[in-house]
Amino acid sequence: MKFGHEYEQALASEGFPEQWLGSAIDYKYLKKCIKKVHRELEGLGLDKETIHRLSEPLSQPENARRPSIGQHDFYSAEKPHLDSIPEEFTPQLRVLVDSATGVPLDAMLAPATRARLQKLAQSELIAARRQAHLGHHATHEIHEPATMELTKERTNSLTPDAQDAKWITIPLASAKAFFDLLGPKLEELERLREAETGKLELEIADLGAAVENVVEPVKDGFEAKRQVSYRDLYYWREMFRLYLENPIFYSNLEQNAGALTFSEAKSRLEAYDQQLRSTGLLAKMKTPAAKQAAKQFLDLNVDILKIIRFQEMNARAMSKILKKFDKRTHLEGHQFLMDLRTKYPALLPSQPVPGQKPTGGTVGFANSIARDLHAEITSKVLGIVPQIDDWTCPVCYSMAWRPVSLGCCRSLYCIRCIIKLQDDGHARCPTCNADTVTKADGRNIDFEAMDFLEKYFPLETKRRQKENEKADLARSYGEEFVKPGCEVM
Amino acid sequence: MTAPLPKRIIKETERLQSEPVPGISAQPHDDNARYFDVMVEGPGGSCYEDGEFKLELFLPDDYPMCPPRIRFLTRIYHPNIDRLGRICLDVLKNNWSPALQIRTILLSIQALLGAPNPEDPLNEAVAKQWKENQPEAIRTAREWTRLYAKKG
Ligand SMILES: [Zn+2]
Ligand SMILES: [Zn+2]
Numbered sequence: 301m302k303f304g305h306e307y308e309q310a311l312a313s314e315g316f317p318e319q320w321l322g323s324a325i326d327y328k329y330l331k332k333c334i335k336k337v338h339r340e341l342e343g344l345g346l347d348k349e350t351i352h353r354l355s356e357p358l359s360q361p362e363n364a365r366r367p368s369i370g371q372h373d374f375y376s377a378e379k380p381h382l383d384s385i386p387e388e389f390t391p392q393l394r395v396l397v398d399s400a401t402g403v404p405l406d407a408m409l410a411p412a413t414r415a416r417l418q419k420l421a422q423s424e425l426i427a428a429r430r431q432a433h434l435g436h437h438a439t440h441e442i443h444e445p446a447t448m449e450l451t452k453e454r455t456n457s458l459t460p461d462a463q464d465a466k467w468i469t470i471p472l473a474s475a476k477a478f479f480d481l482l483g484p485k486l487e488e489l490e491r492l493r494e495a496e497t498g499k500l501e502l503e504i505a506d507l508g509a510a511v512e513n514v515v516e517p518v519k520d521g522f523e524a525k526r527q528v529s530y531r532d533l534y535y536w537r538e539m540f541r542l543y544l545e546n547p548i549f550y551s552n553l554e555q556n557a558g559a560l561t562f563s564e565a566k567s568r569l570e571a572y573d574q575q576l577r578s579t580g581l582l583a584k585m586k587t588p589a590a591k592q593a594a595k596q597f598l599d600l601n602v603d604i605l606k607i608i609r610f611q612e613m614n615a616r617a618m619s620k621i622l623k624k625f626d627k628r629t630h631l632e633g634h635q636f637l638m639d640l641r642t643k644y645p646a647l648l649p650s651q652p653v654p655g656q657k658p659t660g661g662t663v664g665f666a667n668s669i670a671r672d673l674h675a676e677i678t679s680k681v682l683g684i685v686p687q688i689d690d691w692t693c694p695v696c697y698s699m700a701w702r703p704v705s706l707g708c709c710r711s712l713y714c715i716r717c718i719i720k721l722q723d724d725g726h727a728r729c730p731t732c733n734a735d736t737v738t739k740a741d742g743r744n745i746d747f748e749a750m751d752f753l754e755k756y757f758p759l760e761t762k763r764r765q766k767e768n769e770k771a772d773l774a775r776s777y778g779e780e781f782v783k784p785g786c787e788v789m
Numbered sequence: 790m791t792a793p794l795p796k797r798i799i800k801e802t803e804r805l806q807s808e809p810v811p812g813i814s815a816q817p818h819d820d821n822a823r824y825f826d827v828m829v830e831g832p833g834g835s836c837y838e839d840g841e842f843k844l845e846l847f848l849p850d851d852y853p854m855c856p857p858r859i860r861f862l863t864r865i866y867h868p869n870i871d872r873l874g875r876i877c878l879d880v881l882k883n884n885w886s887p888a889l890q891i892r893t894i895l896l897s898i899q900a901l902l903g904a905p906n907p908e909d910p911l912n913e914a915v916a917k918q919w920k921e922n923q924p925e926a927i928r929t930a931r932e933w934t935r936l937y938a939k940k941g
Contacts, residue, residue: 694888695853697797711888721887724854730888 303620304328307613316610323488324610325617330481334621336474337629478625482618489614493665496607501676503600508680510593511536515685530758532590533685535581539594540682542575548601549608550674559670562609569601597681604673608666615664686756691749693717694731699757701764705746708734712749716768794822798848801891813895815846823848827859829895831938832903836930837865840938844874844898846891856885857894866926866933868907868916876901877911 304327311324341347515533549565551557560568576582576594585591693700693714700712709732718740721730727738754761802822805815812830817823827844831837843862849855859881861874869877880889880897910916919926 695797696795697800717887720854724851726854726887728886730886733886 303616304331307617310613314606314609316606320492320610323485323492323614325485325489325614325621326481327617327621330478330621331624333474333478333481334625334628337472337478337625340472340474341629475629482621485614486618489611489665493607493611493669497669497672500600500604500607500673503603504673504676504680507593507596507600508684510589510596511681511684514587514590514593531584532586533756534759535584536590536594537685537687538579539576539581539597540685541687543572544678544682544687546572547674548572549604549670559608559667562605562612562666565605565608565670569605572601573598600677604669608669611664611666611669615666619663686752688757688760691753691757695721699753699760699764700749701753701761701768703746703749703753704740704744705749706734706736706740706744708732708736712746714764715745716771718744792850797853798822805892810892810896813892813899815891815895823852825891827895829899829902831934832899835903836927837867837902837934837938839940840865840934841940842902842938846895848891853887853889856881856889857891859894859898864933864937866915866930867902868905868910868912868919869901871911875911877909 307327311321515536546568548568549560551560576598582591582594585594688699691699691703691712694711695713695717698714700714702715703712704715704718705712706718706729708729711729711731713730718737721737722740727735729736802817812832814828815825816827817825825846825848827846829842829844831840831842841863842865844859845862846857846859848857860876861870863874865874871877876898878897878901880886880894905919907916907919915926918929
């Protein structure tokens with residue numbers, strides 16, 4: 301009751317679009333369905349104890365040799381057909397009986413159930429009537445070969461008069477109604493995931509263009525006209541650095557990579573928003589376009605959280621209702637879930653590998669939404685503003701200036717660091733160990749990278765240029781000629 | 790007047806504190822930011838398991854053009870570590886690269902504890918024992934770990 305109530309309330313009060321609500325799992329109604337299944341089973345004389353007994357081992361020594369097939373394996377398809385799981389899915393009980401007498405070969409059945417099963421086996425009529433009542437869904441000729449195989453396997457290992465055993469199946473109409481309701485809902489949720497992810501991807505691309513526009517490197521004499529400030533570039537860089545440091549809904553950290561739960565993500569977004577306010581970053585943005593784009597960035601994150609929340613709740617509803625189904629009917633509804641996982645890879649992360657820490661907190665379609673959109677934001681929005689950490693020299697850890705590329709690997713070094721390496725007799729590239737340092741000279745300066753750094757890191761460039769000038773002076777005239785106290789930053 | 794600390798050393802130190810390596814710590818001295826107190830835990834499954842080994846690490850003026858200077862302070866029975874705690878490790882000598890860091894060097898040292906190499910000995914006596922009677926050598930290494938490198 302508690303979860304059902306919470307679920308209904310969240311759906312009603314959290315401002316989800318009307319269209320989404322139509323796709324939400326109808327928890328209350330499914331609960332009613334479970335009651336019906338329960339009643340139907342009782343009507344068949346299959347109460348809790350009986351179903352348990354059906355799945356209990358015949359006797360201990362024989363149990364050891366017993367093939368690991370559930371005796372009340374009510375799921376009709378041996379191998380799920382990926383395109384047709386919800387259509388072909390027909391819940392049923394299967395019981396092994398003596399073909400002549402109809403007596404169940406399983407031990408420990410209540411006499412009433414024995415009688416019932418006997419009737420079922422002897423009278424083709426009953427089965428036929430049931431099937432007519434259920435329509436074509438309840439027929440399962442297609443699975444006959446599998447059934448025969450099962451029969452052989454079991455009887456060979458269990459009973460001496462093997463040839464006389466056969467399986468009878470008891471279709472369960474009410475259980476079918478339950479899964480017929482749940483199946484299409486999942487299809488709808490998957491469609492919703494696809495549609496919303498698509499929409500958000502467009503929003504992300506749009507935002508990417510907006511950010512590109514406000515941080516575009518300032519060209520000479522252009523600034524006033526375009527109403528662009530290079531300061532905005534730095535504010536955006538800081539804003540994105542903070543975001544990368546603590547991503548909202550997906551974590552890249554080695555220790556616990558994966559999607560975060562809605563409540564974790566929500567508190568992260570709140571903290572991020574707070575950070576942007578307390579550092580005054582939002583207020584400092586110079587141009588209206590930059591302010592607008594910043595708002596767009598935050599709104600996008602809110603939108604993503606909303607669909608994550610919706611899908612996460614539905615996943616929880618599904619998991620709870622299947623648990624309830626198992627508990628009330630003692631039929632293994634989770635088989636259904638496992639098959640769905642095959643059909644909708646986006647639905648659930650793969651089962652955690654034993655011995656490995658489970659990753660990701662959120663469940664259902666929410667998980668892949670978080671992962672996909674995080675990747676999208678990282679490449680299409682955050683990637684627009686380069687971070688200094690990606691442009692530092694592996695020797696001095698400052699911005700590589702003037703950037704030198706040795707041609708052996710992708711590392712960029714400061715020209716001064718390369719000269720120092722040469723002076724110290726280091727012949728090999730510090731990063732990849734190729735023999736490239738000795739013959740490096742002015743031709744190795746990477747002018748393209750230099751251009752890029754000048755544009756995107758104007759302040760760092762100025763600082764490094766000053767340092768170099770000072771060092772050149774010191775080199776030519778000695779340390780004492782460098783005026784002390786004029787250190788830049 | 791002492792030269793200001795290079796940006797590289799500042800950044801490395803920061804990262805050692807903010808993202809520490811499991812089983813390894815390096816703490817700079819308050820009065821000398823180039824001198825570090827280091828602690829390395831013996832790797833699990835090795836004969837140094839459960840040991841806590843103290844080392845000292847110093848970054849010379851030329852760092853990172855030359856490697857850090859580092860030695861064991863805790864006594865250790867190991868074919869590649871001598872009685873003064875000096876370490877025979879290629880990346881501390883010819884194979885040093887300025888792109889290596891304090892953190893990578895300490896990881897190499899921890900790995901060396903997990904894989905002693907008596908073919909390239911620094912401590913001849915230990916290496917000899919290691920080659921001639923390995924079970925006995927390992928027993929001694931365990932004993933020394935228990936005696937000198939006890940945790941706490
Ligand atoms: Zn290289
Ligand atoms: Zn450099």
